[in-house]
Amino acid sequence: MRDAWTFAQLDDYWARYEPLSPWGKDHKDKRPVMTERAAIEESYDDIEAALAWMERSAAEPLRLERAGYHLRRMPRLPEPGRADYELLELFQIKKFLANYRGLLAATDEPVARRFDLAPRCAALAAELDRGGSDAETFYLADSYDAGLAEARAGLAAVDAALKAAKAEAEALAKAELGLAFDGRDFVVAPREGVSAEALERAKLTAEPYDDGRLLLRPAPRAAIAALEERREALYEAEREAENRVLRRLSALAEAAGPELGAAVRAVARWDLARAGALLAKGLGCTRPRLDGDGLELEQGRFVPCMDECAALGLSYEPLDATVRSAAALIFGSNMGGKTVALKTLCFMQLLAQAGLYVPAASFRTRVYREVHYVGELVGERLAGLSGFGFEVWRFQAAWASRRDALAFFDEPARTTGSHEAEALLSALVDAYLAAGGAAGDGAAGDGAAGDGAAGDGARAVFATHFRGVARLPGAEYWRMHGLDRRAACAGLDADAPLPERLAGINRAMRYRLEPDDESSPPGSDALAIAAMLGLDCAVVERAERYFSGDFGTVYSASAARGGETTRMDE
Amino acid sequence: MIPLDDPRSWPGRTLFAAGPGKDAGKTTFLVRAAALARRAAAEAGLKPPALLSVGYDGEARDFLSGARKPSVPVEPGDVYVTAERFLRQGGASPEILEAAPGRSALGRLCVARATRAGRAALVGPEGNGIIAELLSLILDGGLASTALVDGSVNRITQVASRRDALMAYAQRIDRGNLDASLDAMRRIALLMGLPLAGAAGEGAAPEAPEAAAFELDGALTVAVAATLPKEARAVIAGDFTKIFLDYRALLAFMRTRRLYVRTRPEFAGFIAVTRGLPDEAILGRLSGADEPTLDGRPLAAWIRFNPYAASRAGAAGCSEGAA
Numbered sequence: 104m105r106d107a108w109t110f111a112q113l114d115d116y117w118a119r120y121e122p123l124s125p126w127g128k129d130h131k132d133k134r135p136v137m138t139e140r141a142a143i144e145e146s147y148d149d150i151e152a153a154l155a156w157m158e159r160s161a162a163e164p165l166r167l168e169r170a171g172y173h174l175r176r177m178p179r180l181p182e183p184g185r186a187d188y189e190l191l192e193l194f195q196i197k198k199f200l201a202n203y204r205g206l207l208a209a210t211d212e213p214v215a216r217r218f219d220l221a222p223r224c225a226a227l228a229a230e231l232d233r234g235g236s237d238a239e240t241f242y243l244a245d246s247y248d249a250g251l252a253e254a255r256a257g258l259a260a261v262d263a264a265l266k267a268a269k270a271e272a273e274a275l276a277k278a279e280l281g282l283a284f285d286g287r288d289f290v291v292a293p294r295e296g297v298s299a300e301a302l303e304r305a306k307l308t309a310e311p312y313d314d315g316r317l318l319l320r321p322a323p324r325a326a327i328a329a330l331e332e333r334r335e336a337l338y339e340a341e342r343e344a345e346n347r348v349l350r351r352l353s354a355l356a357e358a359a360g361p362e363l364g365a366a367v368r369a370v371a372r373w374d375l376a377r378a379g380a381l382l383a384k385g386l387g388c389t390r391p392r393l394d395g396d397g398l399e400l401e402q403g404r405f406v407p408c409m410d411e412c413a414a415l416g417l418s419y420e421p422l423d424a425t426v427r428s429a430a431a432l433i434f435g436s437n438m439g440g441k442t443v444a445l446k447t448l449c450f451m452q453l454l455a456q457a458g459l460y461v462p463a464a465s466f467r468t469r470v471y472r473e474v475h476y477v478g479e480l481v482g483e484r485l486a487g488l489s490g491f492g493f494e495v496w497r498f499q500a501a502w503a504s505r506r507d508a509l510a511f512f513d514e515p516a517r518t519t520g521s522h523e524a525e526a527l528l529s530a531l532v533d534a535y536l537a538a539g540g541a542a543g544d545g546a547a548g549d550g551a552a553g554d555g556a557a558g559d560g561a562r563a564v565f566a567t568h569f570r571g572v573a574r575l576p577g578a579e580y581w582r583m584h585g586l587d588r589r590a591a592c593a594g595l596d597a598d599a600p601l602p603e604r605l606a607g608i609n610r611a612m613r614y615r616l617e618p619d620d621e622s623s624p625p626g627s628d629a630l631a632i633a634a635m636l637g638l639d640c641a642v643v644e645r646a647e648r649y650f651s652g653d654f655g656t657v658y659s660a661s662a663a664r665g666g667e668t669t670r671m672d673e
Numbered sequence: 674m675i676p677l678d679d680p681r682s683w684p685g686r687t688l689f690a691a692g693p694g695k696d697a698g699k700t701t702f703l704v705r706a707a708a709l710a711r712r713a714a715a716e717a718g719l720k721p722p723a724l725l726s727v728g729y730d731g732e733a734r735d736f737l738s739g740a741r742k743p744s745v746p747v748e749p750g751d752v753y754v755t756a757e758r759f760l761r762q763g764g765a766s767p768e769i770l771e772a773a774p775g776r777s778a779l780g781r782l783c784v785a786r787a788t789r790a791g792r793a794a795l796v797g798p799e800g801n802g803i804i805a806e807l808l809s810l811i812l813d814g815g816l817a818s819t820a821l822v823d824g825s826v827n828r829i830t831q832v833a834s835r836r837d838a839l840m841a842y843a844q845r846i847d848r849g850n851l852d853a854s855l856d857a858m859r860r861i862a863l864l865m866g867l868p869l870a871g872a873a874g875e876g877a878a879p880e881a882p883e884a885a886a887f888e889l890d891g892a893l894t895v896a897v898a899a900t901l902p903k904e905a906r907a908v909i910a911g912d913f914t915k916i917f918l919d920y921r922a923l924l925a926f927m928r929t930r931r932l933y934v935r936t937r938p939e940f941a942g943f944i945a946v947t948r949g950l951p952d953e954a955i956l957g958r959l960s961g962a963d964e965p966t967l968d969g970r971p972l973a974a975w976i977r978f979n980p981y982a983a984s985r986a987g988a989a990g991c992s993e994g995a996a
Contacts, residue, residue, distance in 0.1 A: 178772055190760055190761065191760065191769060191781060191783050194772065235769075236768060240768050240770050241769045242768035242769070242788065258764075258789070259789070284983070285708075285983075287705070287708075287983075289981060290982070291979055291981045291982050291983065292982070292983045313948045313949040313950075314949060338764055342761070345761065
């Protein structure tokens with residue numbers, strides 16, 4: 104599925120899908136493509152429930168915000184079922200429970216019921232809430248243990264005494280030597296004028312720093328040493344008390360393990376539903392239907408291409424497509440949109456199997472066990488294999504696992520000669536027709552993977568510009584409408600810069616699928632486009648005459664450029 | 674007055690101590706700067722500062738061996754970033770405010786707040802991006818008034834690119850490294866004085882046009898400098914941490930080309946931790962007419978000596994000023 108995912112540019116779209124909790128993000132990172140219809144339908148149901156909640160909460164934007172806020176703040180939890188949790192791990196549990204409560208408050212009863220967002224771990228939460236200056240911080244507070252409070256009270260007294268002793272030592276140094284320690288443990292001062300007697304009076308010790316300076320620090324005092332010794336003992340007592348508290352809280356956390364696990368599962372499921380619903384709402388997506396057999400797409404928007412067009416100031420045309428046969432071909436000229444049409448179908452299928460709504464007016468399909476892509480991917484190289492080698496290698500892999508699989512072939516055999524390519528393509532179509540089985544066509548079944556056809560249930564959609572493919576019974580043949588030459592002629596400025604010409608081609612291109620039959624208009628879009636892009640008009644005209652086979656002008660490409668027609672043999 | 678002399682100007686900013694490797698005096702400066710920042714915050718009714726480190730170099734080995742535990746003193750309310758394993762050491766009885774993303778070689782990190790005076794082992798995250806996240810959490814999240822960061826130059830890109838960044842450069846100087854140290858300071862002065870290229874981002878006003886400027890993709894090294902097209906008279910680097918030319922090479926480069934940076938921290942001043950050298954030996958060498966200046970001031974005006982220096986008359990500032 105990975106190649107199909109890449110071909111369909113799903114990662115570009117995936118960036119818009121934004122679960123917020125750690126578990127939601129983990130799910131997103133896995134880029135799951137499901138093959139169980141029940142699981143997929145459940146995901147759609149969840150999104151539907153989240154959309155309904157958004158609708159119910161529309162008048163309360165703060166509630167909507169709060170749900171996201173608490174999901175975003177949830178930390179990962181430590182491994183469950185441990186007997187000894189560290190301070191930081193208890194902090195994580197406390198923070199999770201605080202945000203879990205917040206999430207429950209932000210949602211409502213129908214959501215709580217569907218997603219099992221029930222109050223949990225009350226006893227543990229109450230205990231953890233005793234430590235920390237707010238709901239999300241954690242501290243082993245004095246109130247946890249009488250011994251802890253006692254040790255800390257002692258430490259506070261010792262610290263105060265040490266602080267006073269330090270202040271006294273600083274004052275003495277200032278009075279006797281004019282030295283300001285200013286809170287520092289030691290200072291570096293000029294050696295000059297510092298006598299042994301002055302140091303004695305100031306109760307400072309000195310050691311050489313360099314030739315001209317001394318490093319001075321308060322001399323040890325018995326009273327201070329005693330205080331520090333007392334402090335060490337109190338630290339030990341505090342540590343023992345803290346350990347008792349940690350053991351007690353750990354036992355509570357260990358017992359709450361199953362409940363915490365259930366809370367995490369509920370959060371993750373809600374998070375994914377909410378993210379899916381936001382995506383659906385933002386892009387006007389609809390719930391796919393999985394009870395079909397073919398691919399029925401209405402007004403499908405291939406969002407990565409739509410974004411690209413918007414960035415370039417080009418218009419984008421949604422796609423309508425219906426594929427019922429086990430093998431369907433899409434013909435089209437260069438820049439005619441056949442690859443985009445293929446990508447759109449692949450994109451919709453993968454999104455549907457990822458459990459998400461699709462950006463289309465409607466999409467009806469079924470669940471496939473595999474979705475394959477056969478063709479070249481941008482930038483890939485494999486030692487010893489040419490582009491054609493890659494294709495053959497990919498096809499073999501796809502063919503070996505064709506059972507209940509949907510395969511997308513982009514310009515197969517494009518690097519071979521046209522005659523060989525057409526032969527190969529005809530054979531591929533033939534093979535898929537046989538594998539998918541004519542008996543499978545239209546045998547919709549219940550839409551579950553594995554029951555769509557009497558044969559292998561395989562289906563393939565091909566995009567190609569080789570028109571000499573054998574027309575086989577049972578196969579479907581489509582073509583992109585292509586260039587509206589009249590519009591192109593009317594709208595193109597012969598002297599316009601290249602980007603403007605590209606925009607002109609885009610404006611005149613009709614990106615829609617129609618049956619490829621005898622009604623196809625004569626002439627070559629490729630030659631017309633070449634002319635519009637500035638290819639020498641004499642060359643274009645000659646090509647047109649070769650294309651028509653009788654040296655008669657079928658379509659004046661140079662006229663499309665607004666230029667004079669020049670015969671090379673004139 | 675340079676920023677180092679005015680802790681009241683630090684709140685809301687990230688003051689980081691850079692320096693050439695370890696033992697440059699960065700941590701010594703940080704401890705002193707923390708004391709001054711605490712006082713300035715208390716006077717202004719603000720929260721205490723936060724203390725962070727990026728990287729731990731040799732200190733990490735000490736942490737790991739347990740032979741020595743370098744740490745900094747903290748006061749109640751100070752925020753700091755440390756490893757889980759050090760949380761309950763040092764006597765500061767910390768409250769955990771946040772778990773830091775990612776991990777360090779010393780395990781999970783967290784943001785903590787001291788509830789009483791003690792010592793804290795500062796441990797930095799491994800990824801430079803995470804330090805930016807932590808700074809955002811601490812400063813933008815209002816956990817502390819000022820962030821003080823201890824870090825070597827090769828790890829501070831993310832810190833230096835913050836809009837609020839203020840950089841102090843610490844340098845240990847003795848007779849043996851005097852010439853090299855002075856060149857290092859001159860180099861920093863040149864780098865801190867580089868003009869900003871256009872589109873500096875985050876609202877910084879460009880100081881120079883960048884038409885036809887050559888934008889460097891990565892670091893400016895001697896090898897890269899040698900292969901730049903001759904016609905590239907103006908060259909733009911991301912920030913000063915991407916410039917790996919020593920002082921002499923940088924001078925030579927700037928004689929023939931104009932060098933710009935996309936982002937630049939404000940310079941706070943030099944911290945010179947001297948031993949066996951009178952301050953005048955350094956100031957005198959940097960006061961010549963051909964010495965670089967920064968912001969219209971001679972380099973000597975930017976130097977503050979030994980954070981632990983005290984004159985007989987007393988010293989309350991970051992150190993006794995030379996300017």
